[in-house]
C-alpha cells in the first residue's frame with residue numbers, strides 16, 4: 026500500500042519535473058560533454074546490481090559497469106543513493122545526472138528521458154524446485170501455481186502461460202514459497218536468479234526454461250542532456266574489449282558464498298547502531314526541539330484575538346495534519362528544488378519533521394493551555410505579571426502536566442517516523458538495515474535488528490516520560 | 504483621614520446587559536467597605552473593575568495617586584490597547600491585591616512560593632528577602648507550619664488564607680475580597696474571617712464583597728448595598744444592615760436572614 030502511494034506520488038512529481046525544467050537545463054550544459062564529476066543515481070540496496078559489500082563499500086554489477094564507463098570517458102563518478110521509488114523524481118530535481126540501476130528500456134521511458142544503448146540484456150526464466158521433473162517449459166505452467174510480485178511483468182508472463190498466481194512481495198519471498206512447496210514454480214529475472222544461484226549454498230531450485238521477451242538495461246539521463254553520444258561510445262568500447270563480459274561473469278557465473286544470518290547480524294550491528302546514533306537520534310531530537318518551539322508559537326497564535334493570526338495558525342495545523350508526512354518530505358526534498366530551493370537530505374528531513382511535529386504539538390499545547398481555569402490568568406495578572414511572564418511562570422508549567430503524555434506519544438511516533446527519511450537519501454537506521462540486507466536478501470534478520478534498536482529507543486523514552494510525569498504530578502492530589 | 508479609593512460614575516455592559524449603571528463611592532484609608540447585594544447585581548464586576556481585570560465602559564477610578572478615566576481606555580485598530588494605556592492599567596492594578604472566591608492559587612507552587620511569586624518575579628525583590636517577608640505573611644495568616652505545602656495539601660480555609668497572604672505580599676494600598684468565604688465549608692469560615700478582622704484592626708484598607716452580615720456589622724466602616732447596577736443604599740452598618748431604609752435593601756436582608 027505504502028509503496029503504491031510512494032510510486033504514484035513519485036510518478037506525479039517526476040512528470041511535473043520532466044515537463045518543466047529539462048529545457049532550462051540544456052542551456053547550462055553544452056551538448057558536447059559530460060560534467061567533470063558525473064553524479065549517478067543508484068539504489069544501493071538492489072543486489073547484485075547496486076548494493077554494499079560487508080565492508081560498507083558500494084558495489085554491484087551496475088556500479089562496476091558505471092565505474093568502467095567513467096574510467097573510459099575520463100570523468101569522475103560520484104554516486105547518490107536513492108530509493109527506486111523516487112529515482113526519477115530525484116533525476117528531474119537534478120540531484121544527479123544519470124541513473125545506473127537496471128533501468129529497463131521501454132518506449133514510454135524513451136519519450137521522457139535520454140536512454141543509452143543497453144549494457145546488459147536479460148530475460149525471464151522459469152524456476153522450479155530441484156526435484157520437479159514435470160515442468161520443463163513456460164507452456165508447462167498451465168494450471169500450476171506460481172509465486173509472483175503482482176506489479177511485476179513476470180506476473181503477466183506467468184498468467185499468460187495459464188498459471189495461477191500467488192501474490193508475493195519480492196523474489197526472496199517467491200523463492201521461499203517455492204522451496205517450501207507452496208507453489209510449483211516462479212518466473213523471474215534471469216540475472217537476479219543467476220546471482221541467487223551463484224551466492225546461495227544450497228539453493229534447492231533450478232532454472233528450466235527462458236521466456237521469449239528480452240529486456241535491455243540502459244542508463245537514463247534527463248531529456249536533452251547531450252550525454253548519450255559519449256555514454257554510448259563507452260558502452261560499445263567496453264563490449265568490444267570484453268570488460269562487460271568479465272563484470273558479468275563476476276556477478277552471475279562465479280560461485281561465491283553468501284554470509285550466514287549470524288555473520289550478517291554481527292557485521293552490521295555496529296554500522297546500524299552508528300546510523301542510529303549519527304542520524305536517527307539527532308533527527309529525532311533536533312526535529313522535536315524545533316517542532317516544540319513551532320508548536321508553542323502556533324498553539325498560542327491559534328488562541329490569539331487577531332482573526333488573521335488565528336486563521337494562519339489554523340491553516341498550518343490543518344495542512345500538516347491533513348497531508349501524509351511522506352508527502353511533506355517529498356515536497357521539501359524533491360519539489361522545492363523546482364523553485365530553485367535545493368536542500369540537502371539531512372536538513373530537509375529536519376525541516377519536514379519539525380514542521381510536522383509543530384502541527385501536531387500545537388494542538389496539544391493549545392488544548393492543554395485552554396484546559397487551565399481562567400482564574401490562573403487573572404491571579405497572575407493581579408499580581409502584575411505580563412503575558413509572557415504569565416505563560417512562563419504560571420500557564421506552561423501547569424499545561425506541561427496535561428501535555429506531557431500526548432507529547433510523548435508524538436515523540437515516540439517521531440522516532441519511528443524518522444525511518445521515512447530513508448526515502449530522501451538520509452542513511453538512518455532503516456536505510457542502513459536495507460543496505461545490510463540487500464546483498465543476501467536476508468531482510469528479516471536486518472529488519473529485526475532495526476526493530477530492536479527502535480524499540481530500545483522507545484523504551485528509554487517511555488522511562489523518561491514516566492519520570493517526567495511523576496515529577497509534574499507532584500502538585501496534584503494522588 | 505484621607506480618601507484612598509474613589510469611584511465615580513462607573514458603568515459596564517456585557518452586550519445588551521448593563522451590569523453596572525452608575526456606581527460612585529469613596530473609601531477612606533484604613534477603613535473596611537463591605538459590599539452586599541443579590542447575586543448577579545454586579546458586585547464581582549465592580550471589584551474586578553477596581554483591579555482592571557474588567558474594563559468599564561465609563562467612569563473614573565482613583566486609588567491613591569493613580570487615576571484612570573475608563574472613557575479614555577479604548578482599544579487600538581487591531582483590538583489591542585495602546586502601550587501607554589496598558590501601563591496605566593498596570594499601575595492601577597498594582598495598587599490593589601485581590602482575594603478570589605475560588606482562591607486561584609498556583610497549584611504548582613507551594614504556599615510560600617505562591618506568596619513570593621509576585622514580589623520576586625514582578626517587583627524584582629531578592630529571593631532571600633522575599634522569603635523572609637513571605638514567611639512573616641504566612642505566620643500572620645496562621646500558616647507558618649504549612650509554608651512548604653502545595654495547595655492541594657491544604658484545606659479550603661488554609662488555601663484562602665494563603666490567597667490573602669499572596670494579596671498582601673505585593674504591598675497593595677487596598678485589598679479587594681470577592682466573597683472569600685462563600686466557597687468554604689461552614690466550619691472553615693471563621694478562620695478566614697478572623698484573619699480578615701485582624702487585618703482590619705492593623706489598619707489595612709479593605710473592600711469586601713460578602714454575605715457575612717455579622718462580619719460586616721462588626722468590622723465594616725461602611726456598607727454599600729448594590730442592586731440593578733446602582734448603589735441603592737450606603738452608610739455605616741448600624742444604618743444599612745441594622746436599620747435599612749430602602750425597601751429593596753430590606754427585602755434582600757430579609758431573604759438573607761430567613762432563607763426559608
Ligand SMILES: Nc1ncnc2c1ncn2[C@@H]1O[C@H](COP(=O)(O)OP(=O)(O)O)[C@@H](O)[C@H]1O
Nearest residue numbers: 517520522540541542543544545546547548549
Ligand atoms: N464576562 C462576562 N460576560 C457576560 N456577562 C457577564 C460577564 N461577567 C459577568 N457577567 C454578567 O454580569 C452580571 C453580574 O455579574 P457579577 O458581577 O458576577 O455579579 P455578582 O458578583 O454580584 O453575583 C451577571 O448577570 C453575569 O452573568
Ligand SMILES: [Mg+2]
Nearest residue numbers: 546547548682
Ligand atoms: Mg460575584
